[in-house]
Amino acid sequence: MNPVVASEVARRCVYPGSFDPVTLGHVDVVRRLVRLFDEVVVAVLHNPDKVGTFAPEQRVAFVTEAVAGLPGVRVVCHGGRLLVDVCRDLGAGVVVKGVRGSGDVAQEWQMALMNRHLSGVETLLLPADPRYAHISSSLVRQVNAYGGDVHDLVPEAVRQALTGRR
Ligand code: PNS
Numbered sequence: 453m454n455p456v457v458a459s460e461v462a463r464r465c466v467y468p469g470s471f472d473p474v475t476l477g478h479v480d481v482v483r484r485l486v487r488l489f490d491e492v493v494v495a496v497l498h499n500p501d502k503v504g505t506f507a508p509e510q511r512v513a514f515v516t517e518a519v520a521g522l523p524g525v526r527v528v529c530h531g532g533r534l535l536v537d538v539c540r541d542l543g544a545g546v547v548v549k550g551v552r553g554s555g556d557v558a559q560e561w562q563m564a565l566m567n568r569h570l571s572g573v574e575t576l577l578l579p580a581d582p583r584y585a586h587i588s589s590s591l592v593r594q595v596n597a598y599g600g601d602v603h604d605l606v607p608e609a610v611r612q613a614l615t616g617r618r
Contacts, residue, residue: 465546465576468495468535472505473610474515475592477584481550484578486522489546494519495538496529505593510613518607536571547575552585 467485471478471494485492496511498504506514512529519525530538539547547567549560557577564575587605596602596614603611 463489464491464493464542464544465489465548466493466495466535466539466542466544467548467550468497468538469549470499470502470504470589471496471511471515472502472589473511473592473606473614474518475584475587475589475606475610476604477550477552477580477587478515479518479607480581480584481548481578482519482522482525484581485548486524490524492522492525493542493544494525494527495535496527497533497535497538498531502590506613514607514610514613517609534570536567536573539573540571545573547573549575549577550580551577552580552588 465485465488467482469478482492482494494515496508496515498508508529508531512527516527519527528538528542535547539545547564549556549564551557551560560575560577564577567573567575592602592605593614595605597618599618602614606614
């Protein structure tokens, strides 16, 4: 079962995702986690069900810039690894996922149980702030690709990079 002791669980969490690219919804989750945990590790990972758009290094750079100034936050990148192995190396027993609705919950539920089965790591689901519940990285990419304005959906550096890709 979970080798991480209770005090560590309360202090540190891992917020994983593909962040392709990071959105204002992701940034809001990190802001809220900073108030709950001493340390928040944002883990940029590979989702084998998704075709990557931005290179992992670029995603990390965008996330790092977006969370700069938030205390106790660090960003890591582990392309070909299981989330549970990343958590084990970090000594983290809690994973947090943001959920925008019942569709997200259903998907996260299964992953949470699988991750708990694999290592004992627990997953907490944080409901998205309604101001950001309509935002996803894939919709942002789509809106941008067809010429839509994404300035209030993503950090400015991401907006500029997306606009340059049209
Ligand atoms: O932002 P996403 O795409 O919803 O994040 C999904 C992600 C990257 C967290 C998930 O695909 C993941 O954990 N990838 C690492 C590989 C892994 O551990 N797979 C088993 C999940 S039960």
